[in-house]
Amino acid sequence: MEETEKEVQTPKKSSKTRKWVRGIVWASWLIVLGGFLSIYFIVHAISVDMNGLFGGLPSxxxxxxxxxxxxxxxxxxxxxxxxxxxxxxxxxxxxxxxxxxxxxxxxxxxxxxxxxxxxxxxxxxxxxxxxxxxxxxxxxxxxxxxxxxxxxxxxxxxxxxxxxxxxxxxxxxxxxxxxxxxxxxxxxxxxxxxxxxxxxxxxxxxxxxxxxxxxxxxxxxxxxxxxxxxxxxxxxxxxxxxxxxxxxxxxxxxxxxxxxxxxxxxxxxxxxxxxxxxxxxxxxxxxxxxxxxxxxxxxxxxxxxxxxxxxxxxxWLMKWAKNNGIDLWEDGIKIYTTIDSRMQTLAEKALDDHMKALQAKFNHSWDGHNPWIDEKGKEIPNFIENQIKRTHAYRALVKEFGASSDSVDYYLNVKHPMTVFSWQGDVDTLMSTMDSLRYYKRFLQAGFMAMDPHNGYVKAWVGGINYDHFKYDHVMQGKRQPGSTFKPMVYGTAIENGYSPCYQVKDMPYTFQLPKGSTKPTWTPQNADGKFTGENMTLRQAMAKSVNSITAFVMDKVGPRQVVDFASRLGIDIPKSQAVPALALGIADVSVYELVGAYGTFVNKGVYVRPNFITRIEDKFGNVIQEFPPQTKEAISEETAYLMVYMLRGAAEEQGGTAVGLSWELKHNNEIGGKTGTTQNASDGWFMGVTKDLICGTWVGGDSRSIHFKNWYQGQGARTARPIYDKFMRDVYKDESLGITKGAFERPSKPLSTEIDCDVLNSAIYHQEEETPQAETDSTATVAPPKPKLEELDSDDIL
Known part of the structure; x- marks a missing residue:
């Protein structure tokens, strides 16, 4: 009976189990189907957003x-x-x-x-x-x-x-x-x-x-x-x-x-x-x-x-991008510049190598004393205390606590960890804000730019000694007094007015009568060494040796306003208020960028080319948005330009010229011109170098105008700025892939209207005077050529 009951009950249990399993399966499928349908409707609802209920989707x-x-x-x-x-x-x-x-x-x-x-x-x-x-x-x-x-x-x-x-x-x-x-x-x-x-x-x-x-x-x-x-x-x-x-x-x-x-x-x-x-x-x-x-x-x-x-x-790029509806920071444009990476590397190395050594000399010359001095050579009191007021840190503290609060002085002098620049590498140290300003003010700065004079393409640009720590650009942003590097503007004006490079003037004191109301009634510019030789010099010799007295004579003959006009045509904008006799010695602030463009005009046959740093800009797909051809204008005549190149060559060719000290390997089988510049108390040192392929400008000086070398001899441009150019050009000539070669400047297409062989010209004038002794002559100009000097003179002008 038990077995029979068992046999009867088994099919009933099996049937119930199958029904239960089928129910679970159907329920699961319904749940899955319902889930997918729910997701479908949710997705649809999100897609149409239903009046902002879900926040929308990208268009x-x-x-x-x-x-x-x-x-x-x-x-x-x-x-x-x-x-x-x-x-x-x-x-x-x-x-x-x-x-x-x-x-x-x-x-x-x-x-x-x-x-x-x-x-x-x-x-x-x-x-x-x-x-x-x-x-x-x-x-x-x-x-x-x-x-x-x-x-x-x-x-x-x-x-x-x-x-x-x-x-x-x-x-x-x-x-x-x-x-x-x-x-x-x-x-x-x-x-x-x-x-x-x-x-x-x-x-x-x-x-x-x-x-x-x-x-x-x-x-x-x-x-x-x-x-x-x-x-x-x-x-x-x-x-x-x-x-x-x-x-x-x-x-x-x-x-x-x-x-x-x-x-x-x-x-x-x-x-x-x-x-x-x-x-x-x-x-x-x-x-x-x-x-x-x-x-x-x-x-x-x-x-x-x-x-x-x-x-x-x-x-400039931000302005261009705004005008063209482009976001410079997000749109992925490609900007193609004129910079040559190989020359840029050489320029950065030349500047670094020289400035590292120069800084050591500068520090040694002051021997722990502060380099900020006045016109009498005395240290400027409260110099750092006054300089700190120009900093962001000071302004932030004043905004928080008030200018008269003791907290400003307290926090400016609290030491905290910082990483500072040194020529041996970055140094982790403890310094206050005042300490760091005092430390950084001792560093010399520099600016260097090289440009192709024929198309204005900027090939190298070094605006300072270390961008991580010193953001200020000393090529375009910074402007300082150029000293004697401005003199070619004076002599160029004279050449344009008919003066010959062979025109002779005596090195003697020249006095200007100043307008009423001036602090002094007259002004007599001094030469670099404070002496006047009384010798007769050609204009070429005078510019080569950077003789202030003769530059002053030329300025008086052509007038400051004509010099300002001449400089303006060459890309140097000078306020009319500075059209004064002292402009002859370079009192108007200019940038390396401006001077390089101006000197390029001489090599480019009188055509001024604005220094150009961008050739084209493309979008992220490689399509050209805009191209930037050179911007040119006729500034001076081809003859005036070439005569000025000849004048500039005098610095490297005339006895006592301020570029005679350039390396022999630069001058050998090569025509090269230059001009040094040094301002008062040697706060600014300059050198401009010109060859047929490149125009280069170099500036060296303190972060502030009150920072000088201890003596003028150490701080003149021939020692502070010229070595950077020298090193750069030697390295450039060694790299044949750059295509920069030695050679002569291109001669004018027409014969010159004036003689530039001064020995021939002076001989002709001598014989003419013997035949007509009663002829009138300029009391300040003579015809006898000066005696050659055997020693090299690296002197320059002072203001």
């Missing part, structure tokens, strides 16, 4: 042209990247140029089904659901690369796309949960739309170009440069794996800050590449034990080649 236009804040790049004439302008440091790389190592590491680790799905990977979603919810194991977020790209491009988690539904939820926990759910739905929608509009290769390239890697590096190219100092295409397997490992958590897995943690993550990526067949077991075993070898250098606007140049032209 179709923005999806077609996603904006990704590209750095604008600035290039040298020979194709070298000089630097960037950016808010977000990012450089685009097309898919075909991407490193295969990076692509394999990324896909294997982040989205192995990337080339198969349409923006959403349901396989990964199920994996995440099972591992995270059921097994309670970490399994990642299940986001595809397309979804991650959507988040990177459109800030889906920011306030821009937050709707009223989320904003009106009071409970913080519920609000965050709802917001996260809506955000994930939006990323799904955008991912699918991106998949419809772009190819898989384009999506992968966009992803690698936008993802952050830490250390202010966005995109694979900048990351490769930042961490390994190489192009991304040159990354080896372990380097590519390291950068892919950084992607999800740049701070946590930074190879710079957490090398061990980064190495473990890298090995995990290598393991994924092994699992998907992109590495062999032998390769994996050999790579996983290697250390991470960084060549770390975080990019910023202070780094790169020619930082003074890039900063100096930035205002």
């Amino acid at each position: 179709y236009k923005s999806l077609e042209n996603p904006k990704n804040d590209l750095s604008s790049e600035i290039y040298s004439a020979d194709g070298k990247l000089l630097g960037k302008y950016f808010r977000t440091n990012r450089t685009n790389v097309p898919y075909d140029s991407l490193s295969p190592n990076v692509i394999h590491a990324l896909v294997d680790t982040e989205d192995d089904s990337f080339f198969d799905h349409s923006g959403i990977s349901f396989k990964d979603l199920i994996r995440v659901g099972v591992k995270s919810i059921i097994l309670r194991q970490g399994a990642g977020g299940g986001s595809t690369l397309s979804q991650q790209l959507a988040k990177n491009l459109y800030s889906t988690r920011g306030d821009e796309f937050e709707g009223s539904l989320v904003k009106n939820i009071g409970n913080r926990t519920i609000r965050r949960g709802v917001d996260l759910f809506i955000v994930k739905m939006k990323e799904w929608i955008i991912a699918v739309q991106l998949e419809r509009r772009f190819t898989k290769k384009e999506i992968l390239a966009m992803y690698l170009n936008t993802v952050p890697y830490g250390s202010n590096a966005f995109g694979i190219q900048v990351a490769a440069k930042t961490f390994f100092n190489k192009d991304q295409k040159d990354l080896n397997v372990q380097e590519a794996a390291t950068l892919v490992g950084v992607i999800n958590a740049p701070t946590r897995y930074s190879p710079k800050n957490h090398p061990k943690r980064s190495q473990n993550k890298r090995n995990m990526v290598l393991g994924q590449m092994l699992a998907y067949g992109d590495l062999t077991q032998a390769q994996f075993d050999s790579l996983k034990v290697l250390p991470i070898e960084l060549q770390y250098k975080m990019d910023n606007n202070n780094h790169g080649m020619a930082p003074y140049f890039r900063n100096a032209i930035r205002p």
